[in-house]
Amino acid sequence: MNGTSAPAISVLMPCYNCGAHVAEALQSVLAQTFDDWELVVVDDGSRDDSAARIAACEDPRIRLLRQDNAGVSAARNRAIAAARGARLAFLDADDWWAPTLLERLSAALDAAPGALIAYCGWQNVGLPGKAGEPYVPPDYETDDRDAHLLTACPWPIHAVLVKTRAVREAGGFDETLATSEDYALWLEVAARGRLVRVPEVLAFYRHHGGGQATADRTRLARDQYRVQTAFLARHPEVAERLGRRRARGIICAGLRRRTYEAYWERDLDAARDLFRFALARGCLRPADLRHALPALLPRPLHARLLAGRDRRPA
Template structure:
């Protein structure tokens, strides 16, 4: 019999945090799930540790590091559940997370995806999220344009969603979640469950979002994809162009200030390409 939920944990050299993430899943009060850990080429002994869980955890190994998008996609393609939930290996789930989201999707077939609020931990201390990370329900495409407001660890979605919008973009080293949520939110409403059901642990040196300078470079790529690949309504297109202008101006000014004229002029050219006034 297929499980109700497939839980996918992508990981790369995250011992002992990945163990804690696994334990937070196994401690849930909802039991009809499969747990898949995708080891993305770790060299710290992750696979050996995960194998000790036996049949409670399915381990899939990449021969070499391919990035978080490829790891999530591998998990999706090997999963069997009606619903799919992700947990980044440096995050944790609060008990009840699976049960609450499964109940919501069971009772609200009009939604393909729901996500929850979160607790933030930075360098071991609880902090309050900034206002720009506020959460929203419904048609939230405009709210998703400035930055990623949905944490992958907080989301649960129906399997059919991937048939409609595709998998994660493996060409993006960061901001792959930003790209994915834009593709979802431009087509479907999203429901926010106002309960803090995940713990986001940040501030550690291997955090992906801290390792690439100027994440807006990759957000601009995601915006260009929307403009070229999606039949946007006129209002949606204007929203995308407005956000692209802000991001290109910031990057262009930043590069020129640092004496990198080639990159600075490049983002001016991106604006010209889409008829944006510089």
């Protein structure tokens, strides 16, 4: 890329108080084997040395924008507005990529002209057991594509290369959502075109307990339900293809799963909130009521009822 032509890919990086990790994220972009990119970093009102660390990186392909703290969706939307590339990749300031990610995802989109999104596998670094193992997602371009995508967010935000026009046509990120804003965008983009998979683990998500949005399980479950139901309201053709009863069942099953995860782990406040939320929306089955109805009791009484009882099924 020369100094005047638009890059092939715009990498977009929101940053808020990520001074401990942003240098590693920047280095993973600089190390890409595909080098026709620009990196648009939006410092979202950081109070640490994040901006100084970014500014110290003198590569001319890196642009640093600054704003008062407005949240990750606002930061990403500002980066989208500033992007010059025909394709977008998203990398948060505490995550990183394998050196071939842009090369492999770009080649996949080149080979599938009708596709809007290329996605790859990832690893959740810092989680114990199976949750922290490398994972390659399925090929979602199957006969059950709608069901796969409606079940849950199909990939983390940094495991995707997407055409810029598709993101802008979908309206970018919903700034009213505290979580699942990426899921809402991917559903909208996927409704407009094909997906292509790169079956390699190329993206790495850092779990470090630093106040990440996904740590709030109640908010995450509520936001996912909101995203799914709003998407079906905008796209009744998806519900028709799936069958309205099945589509509703997929959404409710996800809400129940998140509710029981909190319940069996004895995160009582989250479980109580989510049981009430699911009950009000008709998402519970008769068998769920023995667990859900006590959530309507005062919390101290509910806690006493659970003491020594009702353990997770084997």
